Amino acid sequence: MSAVLFFVAAIGAITGAIGVVTLRNPFYSVLALVGHLICLAALFLLLRAEFVAAAQVVVYAGAVMVLYVFVVAYIGGGEETTGFAARGAGALRVVGPLFALALAVELCIAMLGSALKGISGKGAPYVAGFGSPRQIGQLFLTKYLFPFEVASLLLLVAAVGAVLLARRQRGLEGPDQQLEVMIRAPRPAYTGTMAEAAGSARAAGATEPVGGPGAT
Amino acid sequence: MIAFANVSYFEPWWIQIIKGLVIFGVAFAILPLLTIYERKLLGRFQGRYGPNRVGPFGLMQPLAEIIKFATKEPSRPTTSVGYLYRIAPMIAILTAVAALALVPFGDVQHIFGRRVGLYGIDVSIGPLYVFAFAGISFYGVMLGGWASGSKYSFLGAMRGAAQLISYEVSQGLALVGVIITAGTLSLTGIVHAQGGMWYFIPQLAGFLVFMVASFAETNRAPFDLIEADAELVAGYFTEYGGTSFVAYLFAEYMNMMVVSGIAVTMFFGGWLLPFGIHPPGWVDPLVVIAKMMAFVTFFIWVRATLPRLRYDQLMAFGWKVLLPLATLNLLVTAIVVVS
Known part of the structure; x- marks a missing residue:
């Protein structure tokens, strides 16, 4: 049973990973990544790492990938090709496979170095x-306390940095209202509220009609 | 053969399958009743009768509707993406049912000489399991809205994405207070820990934050902006009809039951009764279901009472009020427990 589950999850993970890099539509690419991450979580479950599996799904599939899907669905066009291929970045086409090759060689050395005893x-x-969770928590607060705290500090810095960048680019409050004031187009008087329609009040920023209120 | 992890529960595999079927069957029998219950109750709140034509007191209404939906011709818009459009409702209902497996309906009982736990599963990661499936259930909404190829569906799905992410954080943090107090993640363990006092008294702030966030997570009024019918027709399932539509509808009610079940388990003592009453074991599931129905009634009551929020209000409330409140509750609980 566990062998069947392993192969189902492993094949799913590999298919998802291949799908991420080969699919042309960015939306499907992101969905393939989601499938890949869920299959990885299944593999963690088979290794009895329940907490890691749940964290994998909650953090990656449930939060990070949600943002990816969100952004891609908003700005990704239907049949548009993904970034690099569309721009035809020549250097990347050469350097990319080189890095992949270097990684593959490194992994092979690491695996063969263990003489495949596993x-x-x-x-x-x-x-x-x-x-x-109990054991993981204990390890975090005893053996791996320093790396744990450093990682949390790093995340805090990243969060603060993100807020700062967002503020600098667009601002969080002020400019929006100014823009609203700027684009308010002049409209004829007596076309707004009920009070204006009844002639008892004038619209803000409205132009005076040609003959004035009593012209007709 | 590689030695994989050997997961051995105290129950044989066939009992687990029977348990799964029973929980699934009972939940799916309750769902149609919930639809008629909600409509009758809403009718009363609004000074009218509600459905009262089919059968005695209109009680056969769900049956008539199921037949009507099941016999509809399946159709989809020409702009939709075929297979995603079909898969999305399945994701929604699958994740809702999977989350239901966690709700404990009773303690371990001896039935015909065998030990049977009256719950689907009792995992060591507890509520994280529910959050994992809540995270995946987002794709049911998102893919449904995106694959429909309609602007209304898409806007509804987009709102859903932002809303679910925002309120999931507060919901999770609110439960951490309970977990710290109980000192265990196992849901049955949490219920046992409430023998002295139900956790909604010491964790009142956490309970309130959890309930508010749950309204947003289940897309119920006043946070039902995902399907705001005044502006988005029906939101992400605008283009769905027939059985696919029913799948979404059932997923919504199922999510409501799951959230009620979690609230009952975490804050209202699960199958425990107040004043030291200890009924025989077979009463436990009835107690849990009765408490869950009380919560469902509350959900419907709120829907009939409160108007829908505006979108920016929803976001501001989630991030600026609920999240700091949940964090504060967590901090105070941690300090109290440690000291």
């Missing part, structure tokens, strides 16, 4: 409570 071995034994 295939015939049984793997590490399961310890009760492994992968539970």
Whole structure:
């Protein structure tokens, strides 16, 4: 049963990863990435890392990818090709495969360096409570306290930076209202509210009709 | 053969399958009743009878509607994306049903000499499981709206994306207070920890934040901007008809039941009764369902009472009021528990 699940999830993960880079439509590309991440979460579950699996789905599939889908759905055109291919960036076409090749060689060295002992071995034994939130929390606050705090500081800096950049580019409040004032087009008097229609008040910023109120 | 993790519960596999079928069956039997319940109740709130033509007191109305929806011709707009348009309602209903598996309806009971837990599953990650499926259920809304190829659907889906992300944070933080107090993530463990006092008393702020965020997460009034019918026709499922439409409708009611179940479990003592009453084990599921129905009634009551928010109000409220409140509640709880 677990072997079947493993192969289903593994094939799903690989298909999703290939789909991300080969699909032409950015929206499908993002959806393939979502599928890939969910399959990864299934693999984590098979390794009894329940908390990591849930965090994977909550953070990546449930929050990060939601933003991706949001942005792509808003500005991504239907049949538009994704970024680099459309611009025909020549240098990237050369450098990209080179980096991929370097990574593949590195992975091969790492895997073959272990003499593939993992295939015939049984793997590490399961310890009760492994992968539970309790154990992960204990490790975070004892053994890995420093990296944990550094990572949280990094995230805080990133969040503050994002707010700062958003403020500098557009501003959060002021300019919008100014723009609204600027684009308010002049309209004829007595075409606004009920009070104006009854002639008892004049619209703000309205032009005076040709003959004045009593012309007709 | 690689040694994979061996997940062994104390129940044999066939009991787990039977449990799954029973929970699924009961939930799906309640759903049509909820639709008629909501419409009858809304009718009373608005000084009218509600549906009263089909069967005695109009109680056969859901049956008539199911037949009507099931016999409709399946159709889709020419601008829609075929397979995504079909998959999206399935995602919505699948995630809602999966989340229901977590709600505990009772403690471990001895039935015919076997130990059976009256819940779908009792996972070590507890509420995170629900949030994981809530995160995926967003794709039901988003893909449905996007694949319909209609502006109204798309706008509804976009609102849904922003709204679900915003309120998920507050909802999660509100539950952390309970988890800290109980000291466990297991939902049955949390219910047992409420033997002395139900958590809505010490965690009142957390409970209120959770309920408000839940209204937004289940797209119920006054936060139903995703399907605001005055401006977006019906939001993300505007283009859906027949059984696909029913799938979305059922997913909405199912989400309402799941959220009620979680609220009952986390804040209202699950299957426990006040004043030290200990009924026999078979009463437990009835207690939980009765409490859930009370919450569902509350959901309907709010829908009949409060007007819909404006979109910017919704966002400002979520980020500027609810999130700081949830964080503050968490901080205070943590300080109280530690000291």
